Amino acid sequence: MPQVLSQSQIIRSLAQALEWYEKEMSWGVSSGELNHLTGRIGELYAAMVTRGQMALETNQRGYDVVSLNGERISVKTVTTSTHVTFRASTFDVVQRVMILRIVVDDDVVSIEEILDCPADDIRARGPGGDGNYVVYLGNLTSGLDRQNHNAPRSIDKHANVRDLKVIAQANHGSHKVMLYENGSILVETDGKLEDTAKPTLRKIAKEVGVDTLNGAGNPKNTRTLGSDIIKALT
Incomplete structure (x- = not known):
């Protein structure tokens, strides 16, 4: 039977994952070699802020987290990528999208929310040439992306x-x-x-x-x- 995590367990797991990420970086491991850990950090963060659960099935179809309100959330976590792709073949079950970025600022690791919106907002853009939905991160200043599901929780690292x-x-x-x-x-x-x-x-x-x-x-x-x-x- 899959294990359901309490909020305190999710928070502790997120802290441990971030600590491990910092260790890997201090050992000279590049962010590109930490994709699995990056993804897990994003899922734990999304589960924490939505008071939900990570998907309980291995290779869950289409989504990664189920919020307390029952929303099926697809979570994408990036480091240096300029875009993310949602596969059209599984996107039909997704109700909410969260795009996060792992930020390493002077060796301190933090999480930035780039986008948090209903999946229908992504569908409204239409699929790309390969039939999948692509979100270019450099374009996230449009009115669509400012109408986030929740207000951003990150602070601009260049703030004074x-x-x-x-x-x-x-x-x-x-x-x-x-x-x-x-x-x-x-x-x-x-x-x-x-x-x-x-x-x-x-x-x-x-x-x-x-x-x-x-x-x-x-x-x-x-x-x-x-x-x-x-x-x-x-």
């Missing part, structure tokens, strides 16, 4: 973090390490913001005796390393 509140900071020589209320770590050197914080953080960590590896022996991500440096300096 410096408009947020600094909740902790520390100085070391010409460097200032700042922790913002959204968890981001930024570093200034001689008053100029570093494009990427990690190299400077590694340098500071070596100088002040902060370990750059976590308890499992893997490199700390930017947020953890920055927070540990601030603690060591204050």
